[in-house]
Amino acid sequence: MSDIQTDYPQLQLEENIPLSDEEIQKVETDQRKITQVAPAILGGCTLFVMALSAFFIKDDFSKFKYYDYILFAGAGLVLLGFAYLMYLLVTRYDRRNWKKDKISGKNKLSSIVIDSDTTEYGEYLTFAGPAKNKKIRLLVTQEDYSRYKTGTKVVVTYLKYSKSVISISEL
Incomplete structure (x- = not known):
């Protein structure tokens, strides 16, 4: 994991947004x-x-x-x-x-990609959470995994319990 300067007040997590x-x-x-x-x-x-x-x-x-x-x-x-x-x-x-x-709906996170890893189950990106030392690891598509590198600022919308990404976009 690389050392990335994270400005925690800029990170936002909106929870329990109803699904469209x-x-x-x-x-x-x-x-x-x-x-x-x-x-x-x-x-x-x-x-x-x-x-x-x-x-x-x-x-x-x-x-x-x-x-x-x-x-x-x-x-x-x-x-x-x-x-x-x-x-x-x-x-x-x-x-x-x-x-x-x-x-419960979905969560929307404005964050920074701090890590990426691949397992036998898929590709995952780890994002900085809104609190210090909190990380959120989400399953992403292969395209998103290759597109968003460590240090990229993104807005992620994901399902709360299944931890799967609905949409992801760069800030």
Whole structure:
């Protein structure tokens, strides 16, 4: 982390700003896209695993009885059910946080980029908070990550609970 001179009185954080109808529709549309595609992806992955396991035991298929085929198909259904259950738990958690964001709204921060880092989950920018030694780390798009370097003064609008950026612009 580099040493950046931060003028804390100039940093501002506006909290609990209501979301506009366009922002609500955008987030809900993004959630629906994932919801429509996920069952097909899970089914395809299950079929791939079943085909791979069938390939490895192809010599033993001639020794199978009728109940072995039923067990093999049942194992595939159990695998699909487990993956679908995990998918439902993740989407339920995401929707619960989305409801919190919908109720509490968004925050608007006028700040300075003090750090940037990449993880396996995405690119993050860290901003100076309104209080000394307070930092706010937010998930940003790859374009924003490469555009805003350390020391850039920006205005960031983000969802409070999910810590994802709605918009970011340079001052």
